[in-house]
Amino acid sequence: MTCLPKNPTEKKLGLVIDLDICVGCHACAVNCKEWNTAGKSAPLTDYDPYGKKPDGVWFNRIHTYETDDGQGNGTTVHFPRSCLHCEDAPCVTVCPTGASYKRTEDGIVLVNEDICIGCKLCSWACPYGAREYDEAEGVMKKCTLCVDKIYNENLPETSRVPACVSTCPAGARSFGDLGDPDSEVSKLVAARGGVELMPEQGTKPVNRYLPPRPRKKGEEGKAPRMLNHSDDSADGAGLIARWVDKILS
Amino acid sequence: MGLNPFETVKEEVGLSPKVSDEVKTSTCYMCACRCGIKVHLKNGQIRYIEGNPDHPVNKGVLCAKGSSGIMHQYAPAKLTKPLLRTGERGSGEFKEIEWDEALELATEWLGDVRQRDPGKLAFFTGRDQSQSLTGWWATKFGTHNFAAHGGFCSVNMAGGGLYTLGGAFWEFGEPDFERTKYMMMFGVADDHDSNPIKLGLGNLKSRGDAKFVSVNPIRTGYSAIADEWVGIRPGTDGLFIFALIHELLRAEKIDFASLARYSNAPWLVIREEGAADNGLFLRNEDGHPLVWDLASGGPVSGMAAEFSPAFAGEREVLGRTVVPSFQILAERYMSAEFSPEAVAETTGIPAEVTRRIAAEIAEAAFEQEVVIDQPWTDAWGRKHEKMIGRPVAFHAMRGISAHSNGFHTCRAIHILQALIGSVDTPGGWRYKPPFPKPAPPGIKPAFPKAEAATPLDGPPLGFPRSPDDLVVDQHGDPLRIDKAYSWEYPLALHGMMHMVLHNAAKQDPYGIDVLFMFMANMAWNSSMNIPETLGYFTKKDENGEYVIPKIIYSDAFWSETVPYCDLILPDTTYLERHDAISMLDRPISTAHGAGDSIRQPVIEPDRDVRPFQTVLLDLGARLGLPGMVNEDGSPKYPGGYADYIVNHERSPGIGPLAGWRGTDGEKEGVGEVNPNQLERYIENGCFWSQDLPHSAQYFKHSNREYLDHAVKMGWIGHADPITFHLYNEDLQRFRLAAQGHGEKQPPEQHRTRIETYFDPLPIWYQPFLEAEEGGDEFPVHALSQRPMHMYHSWGSQNAWLRQITSANKLHVHHKLAAKHDLKDDDYVWIQNSRGRVKAQVKLVDGVNENVVWTWNAIGKRKGAWGLDKDSPETTKAFLLNHIITEQLAPGADGHAYSNSDPVTGQAAWYDLRVQLQKCAPEDATEEGARFAPLPDRTSKVVNKGRYGAQLTGEDTGGAAPLREFIGQRSANASAIPGIRPGRGNQVEEDA
Amino acid sequence: MHPAKSVIFFTTASGAGYGMMVWLAVLAALGLVPADMAFGLFAFGIGFTLIVGGLLSSTFHLGHPERAWRAFSQWRSSWLSREGVSSVVAFLPLGLFALSWVVMGENGGNAALLGLVGAAMSLLTVFTTSMIYAQLKTIPAWHNGWTVAGYLVLGPMNGAVIVLLLAQAFGYAEAASLLRMAALGLLVAALLVKLAYWARIHGGRVTSTAGSATGLGHLGKVTMSASPHDTDNYLLREMGFRVARKHAAKLRPIAIVAGFLLPFALIALTHSIVGGNAAVLALALAWLLCQVGLYVERWLFFAEAKHAVTLYYGEQAV
């Protein structure tokens, strides 16, 4: 049913991405590709692997942005982008076939590729560019929140995590139930002021982004702005003279 | 599935598909970080590679390169069979031959040289992770002309550290990320310690109680997440550090107690201008340096346990005029020349920023001491109740080391750490076993033997401490083909691979017979000057013979270098072979303890290739090299490298692997050969690690428990404390020689150079090439950086990674772009007196206004790497290497030095200066072929872009309960109530 | 948005076809045309060809046309599904209407009633088509009433022009004069709606920004300094289409002149000045121009529409 689940889903599984420590290494994107290319949506087709236009299906893409407040405070921020498993997922409601759906159990938004007609409308409806059409297979694909990994009884516990999460070298990605205010991810989001992307689109995304922390430029710390010189003699001669018989305490 | 068009079809999602038939652990080699991996195999193919959560290096994480190992394995660029050149060098014409023929041929070529003059074999191994094998092989072969790629990589970093603290960054040491309060990083893009740095920075920032400063002309990657980005002008870090030292000295924010105990700061230096021992330490009859003890009012041995040393004051001692070395240091750096104001213009860092950072360092070091309640005993037997840390940690890499003034700058960074007393303290920078070693370690470079078929007396590479240790002839001329350890580059500890082709082609200092290379793309991205280097490969003498007569090369891929060599020994991939990441070499230790690891073949080669190390041992046996054959002449390691890893003993009880030694596998470090050693490694995830007791984890340089342990493990020869050499007497010995003292003196032409650059305390000078070309004409610094998701040239053959980056752009600051009327995607010439390369520009803010930069090693030669001829790597991407140079302009005497550091011979990649010129409209197109295309050569592997379709698994039906995963869990736990400590989805309290 | 030929053809053609059906029903209900078999054959022939051709072409861009039937299932939530259902349902009254007209020679009474139901279904179908676009918040250019108004007026306008041509050719003067007034009126109305649409999309209204897309707006201006991929990907091909400003500025007058002004002038000409075969020719030309104009209009409809995802790729606001 491409109507969204009527009641809130039992769980709201999602990702929390910490823009303060993401170094833009693309590990999450590649590991995602690696897991999923033989996962539920296998394969994530590559179109021209060794040619002029290398391109293919990815569920996670890493952008880099620069910000500028016009006052000389610029930052560079790395920004991973994948499906946010929206509560009011427009990609689901527009789908004419029921191929796009949101799971009632955990809120994961998936595509049933066996019935997808490849009309692409869902990708038009998603503001976040989270849907990628497999041009070779003619069906829509997207982040599965690694549904075939997170519950997988054939994997050890430590691997039962979205691929992008467990692989992130910076530890910038967390995963859990964002519908439960007592969950650890919810606490992380609350403590760090996690934000929704494009709330104005009305999609009610589940994933949260933790904004870069205010940079410690030194103005705010305990340290003085400069050190007191013990002696102002030219080239420190006075200091050296004092050290000649200075006994260490 | 019904045919009712109004029916909603509900999907049954398999929550528990079977992932693999088998999971094998091994060690990643998509870069040199050497993370632990778990490889899931299905139907004999690779289903998934993930990080090994138990591994000390990566703790379960895996970077983009590691995660794309599948596409590395299935790349069409793989070589498939031994090749013998049939056309001219560079033509790429080869015939495939059988291994027998290849090995016979190689044996013949090598055997000939060995019988004539073993030194005429130049054996250079690039990205070699088996240098303890290759170095040993060279020793036994009898050639001193051996090195790996360190000379063009980061020997300034290694040398600067080893000659100062007996350790350095990367494998030698690491910041105490979890405790530091102030972290400064100089010139790092991704670095070798790729994943640990990311784990560490994430931890540091998530804790929220530390500040992270990145000093780098470019604000990407790590610099992007820094609290403060200091966009320094390239090549000027030395001045910036001197200014920090200046401030700290003048404010007396110096840990004198630590200096007294651990460093040579109080040691008395003879200060008698003109004396043959001027600038050397005053020593007693035991050879111990002396300090002036203020308590007793007289000189005592610097090795004594208790004294109250003077840090200043010229005194007469034993009839000599002496002064504590600290005074010389203080005089130099307190001088007005190095005040924050004085260096501001050159570094581009405003004086108030430098001053503030100095104040912050002081505040973190002295007001935020980290105290661990852990008693420990120092080298002199004194007990300490607590471990007191000065939580300021530094890390630096090629942004410092790839300049021709890098050695001194590296030393300056280490000296700064010693001055504030943070070395190997909690929150500081820490050694990784087997470091610290004496500064410098005791091994000396072997001197060549002039005899046929005779092994060297020791390893070709070592640590010279005086002119006596140089590898020069009686005229003072170089004896090594790369001129390492000569008067031109006396401390070229890692050799100078970047000069080998140049020197061999010019027969300067002499010609060689065979060049044998392994794993280095010398005809392309690891050459400093591609057009000329290709000429060196192909240069012929008047008889029409190649000047470098024979070139044997082992590569695993159809790289740009393969076509320029004569005999190709195709290697396996990292997933197909055994390997040892050994304590004898560059282990995987952390500051917590030692560790080493192995690779095991996880997949069978589908081509006629052999592991290089196995081939090398085979060649050794065929040549009858000592140690590689039994008494009856039969091969000693018929089982190849795996056999060697287990059974080779470098000295009794010490072999390539330290874990599970002894016949029953109960010994660590030293012990008899254990025939089941590899099985034990595999059972443990292909690594061995040994955590030091807490009481031995810090102050390792002077920690009795640690030092005794290190001796027991065979890491150091004796358990004496390791002194920090702020003032470096070894350097002074070279300078004295240049000043005319002693028997061994530099040839006249090098005298001033030695005198200038062998200063016992760090100096700063404008980098050579920059000084040569740095005027108004070439005002812009051009840098390259490693993309985190690509490894040099290997990345581009990877079907996934090249989807991220296939064409590098030149990043230009908006203001600089405005000067040249450049907009995004405009084409520009990057030019200097040697030539020009074309690039498309990308305008950015996060870069020093005088700097342009691009990603390293994306540009490819047409035909190489299994890529189509019109791939962006060959039409749009570019290398700066086309306009760098391996050689500086000749001086007045006609002599040209290498474009390298004058102390260590480190290649000065980042001294490049250029000018930009917007392309005329007719030029503003994709670049045509810069060099003739190489013929294609691809393995039969066909990747139709549908990898994985065949590897999905049956659902087994069940659903395991969910687990939350918190990135940086332990750090977040300390900062956010309600988050439980642990790692990822493993919570401590559950354990 | 990428202006896909198949979708442009589909929306313009089926719009015209449904528009024709509306006018045929009106003519029948008002008794302005007898159930002339030849006229019926022509009119329904063209009309159904346009509708069916359009619908068929809309399946060309599907990844799995053979599964297109599944698109009927989600009428409860999906406008695309509703369009599918509506278009098929419309065939029932329209088909019966056409049958009774052409085969049974009856277009009054119950037949006319069927025609009016078919006309209503046609308008409903056009409406559902418009809603497929108008519902998309991600494309603010489409997410407004002018999109719906545009479709609702352009289809009947286009249909009026075609049926007018036929009425003129078959010499049904009364019908022709009604259609002439309708066509002229709708051409004006449609132009006004389009002008209003363009005014709206260039009116500087902003739904989302690079700042809100990245959550970094509080840090100042947000620009992309590195793309996740060096070559184009699906998102850029499908949604990242950029029409050059000067291109759009050139094409819009073409759409206005060919789509509305010239047809208006030609039709007006046939009101009093030209008649007979010349009038038929003029109206045929009007149809042709109108079709070209609407094709350009529809191309711009896609090409000028910015999708929110472009905010991640360097666009500042949509």
Ligand SMILES: Nc1nc2c(c(=O)[nH]1)N[C@H]1C(S)=C(S)[C@@H](COP(=O)(O)OP(=O)(O)OC[C@H]3O[C@@H](n4cnc5c(=O)[nH]c(N)nc54)[C@H](O)[C@@H]3O)O[C@H]1N2
């Ligand atoms: N402009 C510029 N140039 C630079 C640098 C820079 O910063 N800027 N950095 C320099 C530095 S520090 C370095 S270390 C060099 C690196 O440059 P290289 O050492 O040349 O590194 P790679 O390009 O990775 O090439 C190594 C070769 O090893 C081959 N290879 C890969 N895997 C295997 C294997 O398993 N077995 C064998 N036998 N061969 C294999 C590859 O095919 C390739 O030909 O580049 C240097 N060049």
Ligand SMILES: Nc1nc2c(c(=O)[nH]1)N[C@H]1C(S)=C(S)[C@@H](COP(=O)(O)OP(=O)(O)OC[C@H]3O[C@@H](n4cnc5c(=O)[nH]c(N)nc54)[C@H](O)[C@@H]3O)O[C@H]1N2
């Ligand atoms: N992903 C990936 N990882 C790698 C490699 C790879 O190819 N890819 N290669 C490995 C190898 S061989 C090496 S040697 C290491 C090198 O590791 P890094 O040292 O991290 O490598 P570089 O890319 O050379 O980065 C040099 C950095 O120094 C900055 N820089 C340049 N000049 C100056 C300067 O004068 N002062 C300061 N403060 N900064 C400066 C540059 O902006 C750049 O950020 O990386 C290793 N790790």
Ligand code: SF4
């Ligand atoms: S793996 Fe982590 S650090 Fe790397 S790009 Fe992804 S989120 Fe950022």
Ligand code: SF4
């Ligand atoms: S992010 Fe896009 S694809 Fe994912 S649920 Fe939201 S709207 Fe759908």
Ligand code: SF4
């Ligand atoms: S492309 Fe597939 S999933 Fe998306 S809307 Fe169309 S049928 Fe549904």
Ligand code: SF4
């Ligand atoms: S949750 Fe899984 S599918 Fe989604 S981006 Fe992460 S790795 Fe990819």
Ligand code: SF4
């Ligand atoms: S950092 Fe990446 S490429 Fe390097 S060894 Fe680790 S996982 Fe492999």
Ligand SMILES: [Mo]
């Ligand atoms: Mo390197």
